[in-house]
Amino acid sequence: MKKALTLILALTLALSLCACGGGDPKPTGSGNEPSAASSELNIFMWGDYISETLISDFEKANNCTVNLSYMSDNADSITKLTAGAGDSYDLIMTCDAYMESLIKGGYLEQLDHEQIPNADANINEAYWFGDNRDYCVPYLMNYIYIVYDTERCPIDITCYNDLIRPEMAGQIGSIDGARNLFPMALIALGYDPNSTNESEIKEAYEWLTKFNENVVAYGATQENIVNGTISCMLTYDGNASWAMNELGENNTLTIAPFTSDPVQLGFDLFVVPKGAKHTDLAHKFLNYICEPEVMAANLVDFPYSCPNDAAVAAASDAYRNDPAFDFDYKTNIFFQKDVGDALAIYDQYYQMLKVGE
Amino acid sequence: MLKREGTRRGKKRHSRLPLLAQAGPVSLWMILFVTIPMLFIIYISFMTRGTFGGVEYVFSTDSYQTLLDVVYFKVIAKSFQVAVVTTVLCLLVGYPFAYYIARKPPEVASRLIMLIMIPFWTNSLMRLNAWMLLFQANGPVNHALMALGLTAEPIKFIYTDWLVMLGLITNMLPFAVLPMYSSIEKLQKSMLEASADLGAKPSVTFLRVTLPLTFPGIFSAIILTFIPALGIYTVTDMLGGGKVLYIGNIIKNQFGAIRNWPLGAALSVLLLAITALLIFIYMRFAKLEDMEVV
Numbered sequence: 001m002k003k004a005l006t007l008i009l010a011l012t013l014a015l016s017l018c019a020c021g022g023g024d025p026k027p028t029g030s031g032n033e034p035s036a037a038s039s040e041l042n043i044f045m046w047g048d049y050i051s052e053t054l055i056s057d058f059e060k061a062n063n064c065t066v067n068l069s070y071m072s073d074n075a076d077s078i079t080k081l082t083a084g085a086g087d088s089y090d091l092i093m094t095c096d097a098y099m100e101s102l103i104k105g106g107y108l109e110q111l112d113h114e115q116i117p118n119a120d121a122n123i124n125e126a127y128w129f130g131d132n133r134d135y136c137v138p139y140l141m142n143y144i145y146i147v148y149d150t151e152r153c154p155i156d157i158t159c160y161n162d163l164i165r166p167e168m169a170g171q172i173g174s175i176d177g178a179r180n181l182f183p184m185a186l187i188a189l190g191y192d193p194n195s196t197n198e199s200e201i202k203e204a205y206e207w208l209t210k211f212n213e214n215v216v217a218y219g220a221t222q223e224n225i226v227n228g229t230i231s232c233m234l235t236y237d238g239n240a241s242w243a244m245n246e247l248g249e250n251n252t253l254t255i256a257p258f259t260s261d262p263v264q265l266g267f268d269l270f271v272v273p274k275g276a277k278h279t280d281l282a283h284k285f286l287n288y289i290c291e292p293e294v295m296a297a298n299l300v301d302f303p304y305s306c307p308n309d310a311a312v313a314a315a316s317d318a319y320r321n322d323p324a325f326d327f328d329y330k331t332n333i334f335f336q337k338d339v340g341d342a343l344a345i346y347d348q349y350y351q352m353l354k355v356g357e
Numbered sequence: 358m359l360k361r362e363g364t365r366r367g368k369k370r371h372s373r374l375p376l377l378a379q380a381g382p383v384s385l386w387m388i389l390f391v392t393i394p395m396l397f398i399i400y401i402s403f404m405t406r407g408t409f410g411g412v413e414y415v416f417s418t419d420s421y422q423t424l425l426d427v428v429y430f431k432v433i434a435k436s437f438q439v440a441v442v443t444t445v446l447c448l449l450v451g452y453p454f455a456y457y458i459a460r461k462p463p464e465v466a467s468r469l470i471m472l473i474m475i476p477f478w479t480n481s482l483m484r485l486n487a488w489m490l491l492f493q494a495n496g497p498v499n500h501a502l503m504a505l506g507l508t509a510e511p512i513k514f515i516y517t518d519w520l521v522m523l524g525l526i527t528n529m530l531p532f533a534v535l536p537m538y539s540s541i542e543k544l545q546k547s548m549l550e551a552s553a554d555l556g557a558k559p560s561v562t563f564l565r566v567t568l569p570l571t572f573p574g575i576f577s578a579i580i581l582t583f584i585p586a587l588g589i590y591t592v593t594d595m596l597g598g599g600k601v602l603y604i605g606n607i608i609k610n611q612f613g614a615i616r617n618w619p620l621g622a623a624l625s626v627l628l629l630a631i632t633a634l635l636i637f638i639y640m641r642f643a644k645l646e647d648m649e650v651v
Contacts, residue, residue, distance in 0.1 A: 075613040082411045176599055178615070217516045217598025220489075228494040229515060344406075347615045348428070354602035355431045 038278035041285055042067045044077060044085070045093035046268065049140075051301045058288050064281055074098075081107045086275025090282040093139065096267040097179065099132050100338035108135045109272040115283035118290035126331065127267070127307040136269040137286045140304040143237040144180060144264040145327070146256035152231035157256040160188035163232070164210040172211070173230035175239075176218035178350035179336055179343075180264070181208055184234065187261055193334045196342035205349040212353060222246075225253065238304050241324035255327040265333040267307070395629070402622035412618050420623035429607075433627075436604040439593065440586035443525045444533075447582045448575065450526065451533035455574075458534075459541035470538070473531045481528060485595045488524055489515055516598035524592040532581040540574020541567075576639055584632050604628060 047070035055066050069089075071077050077094045081102060085092060086109075094102065102108050111134060113120060119137050127138050148157050154167040163172060174181070183193035185204035195201060216230050222239040224230045226246050233240075244251050272282050288294060295311030299319050306312050312320065339346065402420055405413040423429075458469045476484060492498050492514035499511040514520050544567060552562040568575075590605035604624060611621030 073613050075616065078616065079411070082407070212600065215598075215600065217600065219594065219599050223489075227496070228511075343615060344617065347610070347617070348426075351428050351432070351602060351607065354600065354606075355428055355435070356601070 038090075038281040039064045040067065041065070041091070041278055041281040042069070042089045043091045043093075043270075043285075044069050044071060044080060044089045045091075045270075046071060049093075049268075049302060051298045054289070054294060054298050057294075058285060061288075062281065062284060066285075078102075081271070081273055084275065085273040086277070089273055090276045090278040091270045091285065092273055093268055093270055094136075095336075096129075096132070096138075096269065097336040097338060099136060099269075099271075101340070102271065103131055103135055107274050109274055109276055109279060110134050111137070111272065111286070112283060116287045116290065118287045122290050122292060122295075122308045122310040124307055124309050129335065132269075136271045137290065138267045138269045138307045139289065140302065141265060141267045141307050142305060143330075143333070144175065144234065144266065145237065145240075146232065146234055146258070146263075147225070147240045147243070147253050147324075148232035148256060149225065149252050150254050151252045152228075154231075157232060158259055159261045160184050163214065163234075164188075164207065168214040168232065170214065170216055171231045172215045172233065173221040173224045174211075174215050174218050174234040175221060175236065178346040179339075180234075181211075181350070181353075182346055183264055183334065183336065185211070187334070193262075193264070194337040194339055196339050196345075198342075198345050201342070201345050201349055205353055208353050237324050241303060241322050244323050251323070253323075255324070257327075258329055258332070260332075262332045262334045263329070264336060266336055398622045398625050398629075402619055402626050404619050406617045406619050411616075417619070420617075420619040423620055424623055424627060429624075432602055432604055432607055435601065436587055439521075439525070439603065440583050442522065443529055443586040444579055444583045446522065446526050447529050447533035448537075448578060451530055451578060452537055452575070454530075455534045455537035456541050458538050459544070466538075466542075470535070473534055476527070477531060482591065482595075484527070485524060485592060488520065488596060492520060515596065516600075518597070521593055521597040524596045525586060525589070528589070528592055529582045529586055532585070533578040536577035536581060537571065537574040540571040540577075544570055580635060580639065583635070587631070588628060 041064060043066060045068065050068075055068070058064075059066055071093070074095055077092050078098055080089065081092055081094065082105065084107075113133075116137065123138060127141070146157050146160075146163070150156075153171060155162060155165065157163065162168070182201065182204050185207040186193045186195050186200060188207055189200070189203055191197075191200045191204070195204075217224060221230070221233040221235040222243040225233050226243050240253070240255070244253050247253065270286060272279055276282060289298070290308060290311075292308065292310035292314045295306060295308050296314035296316070299306060299311065299315045303319050303322060305325060306315075401412050403416055403418065405415040405417045405419065407413045458466050461469065490496055494511040494513070494515075498514065499508075502508045502512065548566055548570070549562055552566045553559075557565070588605045588608075590603050590609065593599075593601065593603055594606070604627075608621050608624045608628075611617045611624065
């Protein structure tokens with residue numbers, strides 16, 4: 001017995017450190033009672049991503065309790081949705097890249113747009129795409145673009161191909177992930193950023209090996225550009241905003257003045273899982289967050305790019321003058337689409353990139 | 358007659374109770390939270406990847422066939438390399454340290470042990486961030502070096518192998534020191550004296566008496582540092598800049614962004630197999646019971 005226990009204990013050690021990222025927060029509320037007028041709304045989303053005032057105001061106005069539980073990774077919400085999350089949650093945050101699979105898989109409830117007039121009235125038409133409109137409401141969004149330090153960066157960056165020039169060696173910091181890196185390479189090569197063609201993905205891999213040689217580190221881009229480790233970064237606009245504000249009057253960072261290459265735009269959006277119990281309150285909540293004043297107040301705490309035009313117009317001067325959102329090619333964008341089984345091809349080349357074939 | 362029977366039975370039941378009370382909870386715990394999940398991991402490693410994520414319960418050996426790809430071999434080789442270097446350095450740093458502690462009076466020794474444990478009261482990510490802040494271009498270490506005139510330009514410490522090693526060793530050192538300490542502490546002084554009396558030089562005594570007698574502790578230290586070091590990826594990601602993938606990264610990615618749970622499970626099974634092999638090798642050398650897991 002002791003032998004067996006020791007063996008198991010040692011084997012457990014092997015897995016314990018791999019399991020660090022697998023946080024699975026439990027819902028804070030439990031009530032799933034089928035009710036006529038719901039008094040409870042269970043939301044699963046990123047932590048520290050919505051104003052507490054917004055939540056408490058909504059609770060007061062609708063005489064209900066909102067239970068928030070938090071994801072630690074985009075995959076968390078996919079796991080929940082595909083496992084059938086309707087018993088536990090009424091609204092789940094996910095991102096646009098997964099929408100096609102979620103709709104095809106039948107994991108989502110269709111939305112009743114008559115109940116969410118604010119969403120239709122205020123969200124810019126450019127940010128509804130395809131069938132998604134029937135199943136989701138965009139919350140906030142993020143651009144993935146290039147920012148560089150005008151004083152320290154050896155060259156001016158105007159397109160993705162500038163990033164693989166030899167002068168940029170040891171200058172670049174980047175966000176990580178196959179589906180963030182490959183689209184950039186595919187565009188640089190003139191292909192569809194969501195290509196499922198293996199030979200194109202392979203070429204993109206070759207492009208990325210050159211990019212990889214110039215990269216100092218993946219992750220922590222904003223800290224690294226502020227503390228002087230890098231002079232150029234592929235990053236989210238929220239990170240750039242943090243870095244520019246951190247540097248304050250000494251800010252020499254600028255958003256790369258791209259002339260033709262599009263930049264990636266991603267959405268964090270709310271969906272209603274199939275079989276959700278409190279769909280009436282879920283619709284009320286979606287409508288509530290699309291009210292211009294409500295979202296404008298939310299943007300004070302969470303100054304990210306917002307698809308709600310009326311809210312942006314009503315937002316504070318500080319938000320509207322944030323240099324991280326001040327660039328003129330905001331509509332020259334591409335979306336990360338669901339590439340289905342081609343994800344495995346991306347993964348294979350991503351691994352080769354990081355292993356250094 | 359009957360009465361006596363009753364008492365005997367009562368006694369018998371009584372004598373089983375302590376064993377059940379001692380081993381019961383831990384066995385239940387291990388079965389529920391270790392054995393069953395582990396069996397489940399093995400089970401899903403033989404299933405099919407769901408198109409929209411998750412697992413389709415259709416038997417397949419695809420995941421294991423994927424593992425034959427040379428890229429995984431390279432990843433495992435790199436992971437091994439890091440784990441071996443970490444383990445060797447932990448032993449080299451940890452053994453003298455454990456020896457030093459073991460030779461101190463008990464109250465001093467317990468304080469020294471406490472000092473090793475204190476950093477572990479904070480989250481490991483916090484500790485890694487602290488290393489980053491200390492060593493970054495405009496961090497205190499570089500400021501100090503420049504103030505002392507030792508360097509004119511900030512030295513690039515972060516995202517170097519050097520810092521990754523420092524992070525790994527500080528993360529793993531207690532797992533190496535504690536079992537070796539417990540082994541060295543048990544070492545009888547009379548043995549060393551006998552060796553000296555018989556004319557052995559201190560170096561000979563160390564190599565032929567101390568080292569063999571503390572071998573169980575050393576091997577425990579090897580197992581306890583090597584296995585976690587094999588699966589670790591947070592240290593290399595944060596201090597190394599995430600430019601290299603290790604087996605831990607790949608497993609994490611399969612369960613996360615890539616949504617290929619069967620492959621992630623198959624990689625985990627591979628890691629388990631490697632670990633089991635190590636334990637097996639150990640069992641050839643010594644009894645498992647001798648393993649000095651404090």
